[in-house]
Each structure stands twice: as C-alpha cells, then as structure tokens.
Amino acid sequence: MCTVKNAIMCIEVKTMSKIKIYLKPKEELRLKAGENFVYSNEIDRFEGTLLSGEIADVYSARGEFIGRGFLNTNSKIFVRLLSRNNIDIDQVFFKKLIQIANDSRVDLGFSNAYRLFFSEADGIPGLIVDKYDDYLVIQISSYGIDQRKQMFVDILIELFNPKGIYERSDLLSRNKEGLEQFKGILYGDVPDEIFIYENHIKLSVDVKNGQKTGTFLDQKQNHNAIKPYVNNKSVLDCFSHIGGFALHAASYGAKEVLALDISKDATLQIEKNASLNGFTNVKTEVCDVFDKLRSMVKAGHKFDCIILDPPAFAKRQDAVKKAYKGYKEINLQAMKLLNSGGYLITCSCSHYMYPDLFLEMLSDATLDSKRKVQMIDFKIQDSDHPVLFTSDASLYLKYVVLRVSDYL
Secondary structure (H helix, E strand, C coil), rough: CCHHHHHHHHHCCCCCEEEEEECCCCHHHHHCCCEEEEEEEEEEECCCCCCCCCEEEEECCCCCCCEEEECCCCCCEEEEEEECCCCCCCCCHHHHHHHHHHHHHCCCCCEEEEEEEEEHHCCCCEEEEEEEEEEEEECCCCCHHHHCCHHHHHHEEEHHCEEEEEECCCCCHHHHHHHCCCEEEEEEECCCEEEECCEEEEEEEEECCEEEECCCCCCHHHHCHHHHCCCCCCEEEEEECCCCCHHHHHHHHHHHHHHEEHHHHHHHHHHHHHHHHHCEEEEEEECCCHHHHHHHHHHEEEEEEECCCCCCCCCCCHHHHHHHHHHHHHHHHHHHHHHEEEEEEEEECCCCCCEEEEEEHHHHHHHHHEEEEEEEEEEECCCCCCCCCCCCCHHCCEEEEEECCCCC
C-alpha cells in the first residue's frame, strides 16, 4: 500500500493494477454533496500503481465508494470524478454524455452556433465542444481527456459528421496538468474563416486565432435581449470584441453605435461584420476603454444606452479586490455618461466576482454617481452553458440592466 509521499516510487512500476484512492476522514463530504474534484491534500493512501490518465476509484476513509474518474499525479486536482456509480468509463459512456448534452441544446432551439458540451456542467470535466455551423472546435484542459483525444474525435465524427474538427487547447492552465498548449486540425479541413449566424446577425469567425474557441458563444440570448433599450438611441458599446452587442443594437434601430476595443483586430472584425449585415450606423475606435470613459465624462458626452462587457478582471480569488475597483470604475463612469432615463447594460464574466458581490459593486457605484439607479433585469450565461449547482465555476456570467436617471 502506498502513500501520497512515496507516489513517485510507485509510478515507476509499469504494470498497472486497479487504482483505489482512500480519502482522509470527512473529506468525502464535499464530494458527496456533488463536487467533482479530489485534491491531493485530501488523500490518505492508495492501492495499486498510480498512472496519470488512468481511471481511479475513490473511497472514503471508511471504505465507502464515492466515485471514479481520471487520475493525474501532476495536478493538485488528483482525480476528476466522472461517475458516482460502479460502471465502465469507456467510449460508450462518453458518447452517451455528449449525445445527451447536444440533444438538450437542440431541444432548446440551438442549431447553427452554440456550445455543444460544457465541461463538468455536462459531466466530463476538462472537455469543451463548440459548434460553428458545420465545424466543431474542441478545447481540452484535462490530462485524462488529452490521452483519449482520438476517441473523442471518433465520437464527434460518428455523432455529428462535421466537415472539420479543430482543437483550441492553447490554455495556460494546461501547464498545471502537465500538458503543453496545442492548437491544430484534428479532422477534415477547417477554413481560416467560418460564417455563422448569431440570432439574425451574420458573423465571420476565426476559430484558429480568435478569442476562446473562435468567439464568445455565451451571450447570444443576452445580445438579442437589448432590443427594448436601443431603438432610435445613441449606443456606446465598450470592450466590444467582434461586435455582438454593437451589431444587435444596429439591427434593432439604434440611431448610432460607437464600439470601443483596445484591439485593432477586433475593431476591424466589427467593421467587417457590420458590412456583412449592411449596417451603416456602426463606428469603431481603438482605445483603452478606462481612459476613454473618463475623457468622455470630462468632455460632457452623453449616450442613451451604454454596454459594458469587459474581459475577466479576476481570474484568481486573490485578484477580486483589484477587480472590484476596476468594475466599479467603469460602471461609475458609464452612469455619469448616460442621459437621464438611459440604460446601462453591464456584464462580468469573472467567476470569482460572485453575483452578490457584483450587485454590491453596482450599489457602491450608484452611491458615488449621485443618480437614481433601478435594476430592471438580471440574467446569466446562455442556456447552452448550463450551471451545475455543485460546480461554482459553471456560474460565471452576470448580465444586469440598469435604468439611470437624475433625481427630481
């Protein structure tokens, strides 16, 4: 029997026996409540030969079976649980999970471009699959998944018969799993430019070099939801990326739309997508949004609707305090820039900026703005990015609509 401390010696044995992981007393409580990650400091002992990427069974200190999943001795997350039952973890198992996930999206009306599979929220930690028209893009952040990459490609070909499959596993977090960053074609042909439809808007997407797996697919319904706030209005879209909010605003009758982003490539993409859809009411500007908001306040500019959809300001728990200040700054400046009765649509994709903390920040900004602020809507990410209640990280996006007015 081995302990975690002498695991390296055990790993050197090449013949693998069945792996059994035994937890320290009471460490199973969190897992029995639904969480999926077993951390190395929670383990008391193990039986068998530890081999990263293989299946391990996890037991409580009293010998109660908790679940089974992929083992990785290179990661603090020692085991990622896949099942709470004593069943085979094989190609049939994974195929069924992927089929169930896609069926649920189709049932909700998704068809052209959507997140087909969302990691642990759909039952396979470390696997993301996005659909872009006839092409699939996968992202792998788990050693066990990476070791079975071809099996997952075979499953996707069998289920969906795509024209091509591209991998976008260019994630820094892979280093913690003992994996190198990777991107490239896994099957078929994948063009440099794919055209998709987000609601009624046609978009050009670069899955090889664009953000995430090509673009952000988690705000499609929220982009569409801005319709009541933009008709015949002046709209400022900040951190616009490839123009999801800006283009929807233009399509819904905005008088004028100004899209701001620090990336020249992003603004060029916005202009291209505006042209694709025949919109002439969209302008772009390359700038630091923080500086631009402050300068527009000083210059006395006003807008009827402002959209804030910044990148994640807090990717780690210890970055929350700084992120809070950043979110407050942009929201405060936006509140000052709005005409009385105008709308602020503000978002955060920082998981660690929990909903209650995000609302607290908005309340804080409201006090400093000295304006009357009413919350009239609150949403999360699209329903093709489901939230698993036992996985905090799966609830990450907040979308809040505020009406900002002068006091009488």
